[in-house]
Amino acid sequence: MEYIxxxxxxxxxxxxxxxxxxxxxxxxxxxxxxxxxxxxxKIIGRGKNKGVSVPDISPSDIxxxxxxxxxxxxxxxxxxxxFKETEKYSSGKEANNVMDVLIKEWExxxxxxxxxxxSQGDFDGFVQRINAENADGxxxxxxxxxxxxxxxxxxxxxxxxxxxxxxLIFEKNENILPTLNHRRGVDFFIDGVSxxxxxxxxxxxxxxxxxxxxxxxxxxxxxxxxxxxxYKYQDEGRFGADPRLLVVYIDEDISIQRIREIINxxxxxxxxEINFSFKHKTQGEKNYKVSCFVIxxxx
Numbered sequence: 474m475e476y477i478x479x480x481x482x483x484x485x486x487x488x489x490x491x492x493x494x495x496x497x498x499x500x501x502x503x504x505x506x507x508x509x510x511x512x513x514x515k516i517i518g519r520g521k522n523k524g525v526s527v528p529d530i531s532p533s534d535i536x537x538x539x540x541x542x543x544x545x546x547x548x549x550x551x552x553x554x555x556f557k558e559t560e561k562y563s564s565g566k567e568a569n570n571v572m573d574v575l576i577k578e579w580e581x582x583x584x585x586x587x588x589x590x591x592s593q594g595d596f597d598g599f600v601q602r603i604n605a606e607n608a609d610g611x612x613x614x615x616x617x618x619x620x621x622x623x624x625x626x627x628x629x630x631x632x633x634x635x636x637x638x639x640x641l642i643f644e645k646n647e648n649i650l651p652t653l654n655h656r657r658g659v660d661f662f663i664d665g666v667s668x669x670x671x672x673x674x675x676x677x678x679x680x681x682x683x684x685x686x687x688x689x690x691x692x693x694x695x696x697x698x699x700x701x702x703x704y705k706y707q708d709e710g711r712f713g714a715d716p717r718l719l720v721v722y723i724d725e726d727i728s729i730q731r732i733r734e735i736i737n738x739x740x741x742x743x744x745x746e747i748n749f750s751f752k753h754k755t756q757g758e759k760n761y762k763v764s765c766f767v768i769x770x771x772x
Contacts, residue, residue: 474715477650478665481543483536489662491654495555496535497528500542502551509542545665549650556643556651564633565640571633572729579626587726589627589674590620627725635672637729638720638768641736649741661718663741668766670718674725677702689771692723696767697745704749704763712751714761716744723771732770739768 475485490496503509513529530538556562564571579587591599599620603613642661643651650662660670675681676692676699684691692699700719707713744764752758 475659475667476665477662478545481540483540486536486539488659489552489652490539491652493532493535495653496539498555499551500535500538501528502554503542503547506547509538511538511541552650552653555653559653561636562640564636568633568637569729572630575626575630575633584623587627587630589725590623634729634732638732638736639670641733642718642741645736646741666716668716668718669713670720673703673719673721676721677706679706689723693769693771696769697747699769700745700747700765700767701749704747704761705751709754714763716764718766720768721770723769727770727772731772735770736768741766
């Protein structure tokens with residue numbers, strides 16, 4: 474967990490701004506408000522740029538300037554403004570129109586309900602199951618082709634929806650500071666605390682097995698329990714016990730309008746406190762306590 478209200482490290486500054494260009498844009502915006510200590514300018518003296526002043530700073534020093542001039546309240550406003558200039562934000566704002574097109578295309582292909590044809594990483598298993606069917610080879614080929622197209626299109630639909638969700642989250646709370654170039658581990662800072670956004674297709678197979686036919690209603694009534702299962706049964710190779718913003722699909726065919734309703738009604742000011750145990754392969758079972766937000770997407 475990172476906390477940035479008081480001070481900022483170079484590592485966190487890099488995660489937040491993502492690139493030299495973003496960091497420079499941030500410093501120039503900061504310089505317009507309050508002269509940045511250590512940001513010098515030089516005059517370009519050739520060609521069409523003759524007389525133009527540019528920052529006299531090397532890439533190796535730029536993060537040091539960001540850290541040395543860090544002011545959370547001022548920086549939050551600047552970085553939120555820079556986020557509004559990103560392609561991801563534009564995509565989120567256009568999601569209504571784009572989603573309408575994608576859904577109409579899906580319907581025109583007569584694919585039925587929007588459901589995954591096979592789980593991520595199980596394409597080999599899916600093909601083996603098709604091959605085991607008592608059917609003509611060309612029929613099997615067609616099933617694989619349709620499934621592959623469905624998979625690609627659902628990934629595309631989810632990218633649009635995820636950009637839309639991120640935009641709604643950003644706009645819901647002025648205390649949310651997004652990172653400008655997402656890297657694993659940090660997507661948002663909420664009231665100065667780092668949160669990693671995770672999108673889950675379901676509350677886990679273990680949750681469904683425990684509650685059987687009632688898993689859906691149990692998930693909707695118990696977001697904290699859903700969070701516990703997602704932490705408890707995460708893949709060890711990507712294990713984390715840091716604060717997360719969990720977006721969980723209870724229904725895959727949820728509309729943009731319904732997503733807006735759910736996020737508008739979700740409290741993104743006070744996180745849930747989750748206790749969970751995790752059985753590590755080498756360390757054995759350990760207990761953890763984390764803060765997280767849970768957004769359950771359901772019809």
